[in-house]
Amino acid sequence: MTTAVTLRGLRKSFGTLETIAGIDLDIEAGTFVSVIGPSGCGKSTLLRVVAGLEPASAGEALVYGEPATSARKHKQVAIVPQHPGLLPWRTVRANASLLLDINQKANRSTTTDPVELLERVGLTKFLDAHPHELSGGMQQRVALVRALALGAPLLAMDEPLAALDEITRSEMRLLINQLVQGRGVTTIFVTHSITEAVALSDRVLVTSPRPARIIADIHIGLTRPRPDDVEDEPRFFDLCNQVRHALHEGAHS
Amino acid sequence: MKGTRFIAPVVGLVIFFAAWEAFVRAFDIRPFVLEAPSRIVHYLLRFPNDYFRAALITMKHAVLGFAVAICIAIFLGAAMAASTFLEQATQPILTLIAVTPFAAYIGSVKIGLGAFSDKPVVFIVALVSLPAFAFAAVDGMRGADPSSRELLASVDASAWEVLWHLRLPSALPSLFTAAKYNTGLALIVAYLAEKGTGGLGEIGTRAFANNQGDRLWATIFAMAILGTISLVLLNLLQRAAMGWHASQRSQHS
């Protein structure tokens, strides 16, 4: 088994503000891992360190065996930010290929045609539209396609569904499951939603209030590929409760 | 209402020129002080080619000066947006350029760069329009969406790629605003500095010196038309380059 992400004694402080307090973690390649924890505890910071966007203060972060900062240079990590961050002057098609257009010499051989992905997420009619013509959910689908098209082995998503309404969110959960499953990519998914975490993940990591530590590591044994009605299964409720209790204990310990 | 959008400005202008005409006739104003619009048009139509050729030369000075200033402003703006030190070091220089009356040094520049050449005119147009362009470039580039910057950083975009794909398009709205502000300024500079180059400024300053009222007012009219055409062209260019921007969308309310 390949390890996609290795964190060893990872610490991160901004000046005197300690945000990550020593995290040790191995993420197996091809798995979907959610990180859930109280607001402001350092989840985004953790993701940014793994994506090589922020240096660790102590310890190390490895992505497929190489330091996160050099993995970034090799386009090993594709990020999906909370706000889609589409460039308003680019069409949907051009936005979807943005990450491929940048730093082209580092492109991988495993890239996927963005147009094909856009068709899969139901945006065939909007290839030449500009972002302002799309709904929030459609914009977030473009952001998802933009990351997937890169063909990077690690996806880092920071609350990508947080800004969407409840109905769109549940649609997006199904979509993410369909798109990411079977692609062999590893995903780190930061979220505030217990349902989202359980529905999507193989593993849910619960973090403490700042400075972030991992206080629970919950294995989600639901079958793969996930059926569309996975959220109706009794086990789903049990798992959600398990995550909720872990969060609750973390907040009051 | 759609209809009045085109009719109202025409009505306004007709009233303005009619009042002007009536004023000149009623008070029998000397042509040198104020010429009647009917006579100005009559004079312009007597020498259409002369004025057209001179207007082209003036336009050339303004366009070349703008081009030089915008190129410098983009690189200066990118450097200033990247380095606070550079910004603080450059700011007083740009402010000095902006507050020093260019009319005072036109003579010196013309002697330095060749009295009958286009160079001093283009130089002064570029110099005088540089501050507004540079400040606009810095502002626009600084304002580039932070999450888009992070997205580009996540695939190790080079400084050039960030400039081309993000900072420059982000600066377009403020650059166009600066261009509109600078248009009048550039035409004034061209007019005052054009002696010896065959531009409208040359005709105008000569007519003034020789006490030729009709010639002077025909030149003033030609300058006004040139300025109007410049603004219309600038608006069309903006619509073409910035169709994605909220300011360029038609309002259906």
Ligand SMILES: Nc1ncnc2c1ncn2[C@@H]1O[C@H](COP(=O)(O)OP(=O)(O)OP(=O)(O)O)[C@@H](O)[C@H]1O
């Ligand atoms: N670049 C930075 N400089 C200084 N402080 C920072 C920086 N980035 C984050 N912080 C601080 O680190 C702490 C953790 O921030 P982070 O964004 O990682 O939290 P989070 O868990 O993602 O929160 P949320 O769930 O609200 O998104 C916050 O107190 C924040 O103010």
Ligand SMILES: [Mg+2]
């Ligand atoms: Mg966050």
